[in-house]
Amino acid sequence: MSIKEANKYIEKNKIDKNEKPLFHVTAPIGWINDPNGFSYYKGNIHLFYQYHPYSINWGPMHWGHVMSKDMINWVDLPVALAPTEEFDKEGCFSGSAIETEKGHILVYTGVSKIKCEAGEEIRQNQYIAVGDGVKYEKLTTPVVSGNMLPENCSKIDFRDPKIWKENEKYYMVVGNKTKDNIGQVLLFSSDNIMEWKFENVICKSDGTLGHVWECPDFFTLLDKDILICSPQNLKAKEYEFHNGHNSVYFVGKLDRDKYEYTYDDIYSLDYGLDFYAPQTTLLPDGRRVLIAWLQSWDSLYTPESQKWQGMMTLPREISFVNGKIIQKPVKEIENYYQNKVQYEDYIIKDRCKIPNIDGRIIDMTLEISGNNYNEFSLDLANNDEYATKVTYKKNKGILEIDRNYSGVKKDIVCYRAMKVSEKNNVLKLRFILDKNSIEIFVNDGEKTSSNVIYTPLNAKDIIFDTDGQVQLNILKYDIVL
Numbered sequence: 001m002s003i004k005e006a007n008k009y010i011e012k013n014k015i016d017k018n019e020k021p022l023f024h025v026t027a028p029i030g031w032i033n034d035p036n037g038f039s040y041y042k043g044n045i046h047l048f049y050q051y052h053p054y055s056i057n058w059g060p061m062h063w064g065h066v067m068s069k070d071m072i073n074w075v076d077l078p079v080a081l082a083p084t085e086e087f088d089k090e091g092c093f094s095g096s097a098i099e100t101e102k103g104h105i106l107v108y109t110g111v112s113k114i115k116c117e118a119g120e121e122i123r124q125n126q127y128i129a130v131g132d133g134v135k136y137e138k139l140t141t142p143v144v145s146g147n148m149l150p151e152n153c154s155k156i157d158f159r160d161p162k163i164w165k166e167n168e169k170y171y172m173v174v175g176n177k178t179k180d181n182i183g184q185v186l187l188f189s190s191d192n193i194m195e196w197k198f199e200n201v202i203c204k205s206d207g208t209l210g211h212v213w214e215c216p217d218f219f220t221l222l223d224k225d226i227l228i229c230s231p232q233n234l235k236a237k238e239y240e241f242h243n244g245h246n247s248v249y250f251v252g253k254l255d256r257d258k259y260e261y262t263y264d265d266i267y268s269l270d271y272g273l274d275f276y277a278p279q280t281t282l283l284p285d286g287r288r289v290l291i292a293w294l295q296s297w298d299s300l301y302t303p304e305s306q307k308w309q310g311m312m313t314l315p316r317e318i319s320f321v322n323g324k325i326i327q328k329p330v331k332e333i334e335n336y337y338q339n340k341v342q343y344e345d346y347i348i349k350d351r352c353k354i355p356n357i358d359g360r361i362i363d364m365t366l367e368i369s370g371n372n373y374n375e376f377s378l379d380l381a382n383n384d385e386y387a388t389k390v391t392y393k394k395n396k397g398i399l400e401i402d403r404n405y406s407g408v409k410k411d412i413v414c415y416r417a418m419k420v421s422e423k424n425n426v427l428k429l430r431f432i433l434d435k436n437s438i439e440i441f442v443n444d445g446e447k448t449s450s451n452v453i454y455t456p457l458n459a460k461d462i463i464f465d466t467d468g469q470v471q472l473n474i475l476k477y478d479i480v481l
């Protein structure tokens with residue numbers, strides 16, 4: 001299907017904005033997954049996404065497109081790429097974008113099939129499309145192809161190029177695995193964005209870190225080189241990784257002469273139920289901003305009446321503090337605050353509601369303190385039938401989310417726990433709710449938890465509870481666009 005057909009279908013079938021989250025990026029109709037091409041171009045912030053407009057399920061991948069000045073208020077633009085050519089007929093898979101003198105350049109994975117002895121085999125190669133911020137023209141030969149790879153690298157799982165420029169040179173990291181299923185990230189370089197050279201396998205699993213390392217990203221924060229990727233099929237590890245698709249970051253250093261990457265640590269980027277394929281961009285004001293798919297491959301659900309599936313996280317400003325990435329919602333959200341409600345030293349002893357503390361489109365921060373309790377919990381998106389429970393188990397130092405009563409009617413994962421710790425005897429939790437999502441920022445972004453809920457919108461109470469006595473500072477705003 002061509003771009004024209006896709007846009008015509010979308011125009012005819014797009015759903016009322018009120019049926020969707022308010023300020024999180026969603027598609028006009030249909031399915032979305034990974035964020036792609038997150039970039040600044042000629043005064044606007046552009047975001048593309050893996051898109052199948054024709055159903056609520058994954059299908060031949062297009063690139064959907066939105067644009068914003070402030071990353072809160074987004075406008076839909078026409079579909080930017082469709083899988084129309086022999087070389088990308090199986091899909092225009094994930095990639096990135098960069099502002100250049102030649103225009104806005106998209107780098108994406110073209111997926112095709114070749115004939116081989118066994119019948120057919122998939123090939124993934126990296127292609128370029130050049131555009132003006134609305135329309136994009138594909139170049140018909142790959143700029144980086146599987147033929148450039150060392151012998152043991154898979155040509156079948158070779159995707160998701162992330163491009164950047166450093167000291168007049170362009171670089172690209174691409175996700176890959178070895179022929180024996182070990183996840184790895186490959187580095188390429190170029191002087192002119194058109195001719196590329198394979199440099200090295202810069203990072204590789206020791207065999208315990210999953211299969212294909214999808215959607216890599218690479219950037220410097222303070223003096224550290226951060227490598228992000230999303231490994232498939234991880235095994236759960238204590239509170240750090242969960243089974244299945246995870247998104248992780250390495251903290252290390254790239255030797256720019258030998259193109260060797262060494263790292264000290266690896267951490268999860270998010271500890272919630274729904275977070276995958278994050279991508280960052282550097283804004284002209286110096287902020288590095290991260291956005292991810294607010295969904296899970298293995299554990300997703302679509303209510304019968306819902307005509308859209310998938311959304312993005314709130315964009316997050318990231319920084320590096322005490323050896324770890326800190327994530328904070330972009331500050332522009334504050335421009336949409338209304339109806340401030342504030343309490344200081346509010347005492348909770350039993351299950352209770354607090355006047356004017358409710359809602360499904362809110363930004364609420366709690367500072368939780370006290371020494372006479374073991375558990376403190378919140379029922380969000382609550383009414384007689386529904387609740388999403390967030391519980392702080394003080395004695396164990398964990399924070400749990402339980403969405404069993406959040407409108408889910410399938411056997412998907414509904415519970416996850418993460419380690420948290422108090423700072424000066426206070427645990428600070430910021431909750432951002434946008435109808436179908438709950439994002440939690442712990443201690444000013446030290447850890448995050450991103451979660452989708454399917455709860456009907458009339459469930460909007462918030463109930464507080466404890467087995468002892470808790471003291472709360474509360475600050476809550478509605479978000480209004």
Ligand code: FRU
Pocket residue numbers: 033034050061093094109159160214215276277
């Ligand atoms: C990650 C991913 C990418 C791929 C895309 C296809 O979620 O599998 O590796 O490019 O989705 O839609």
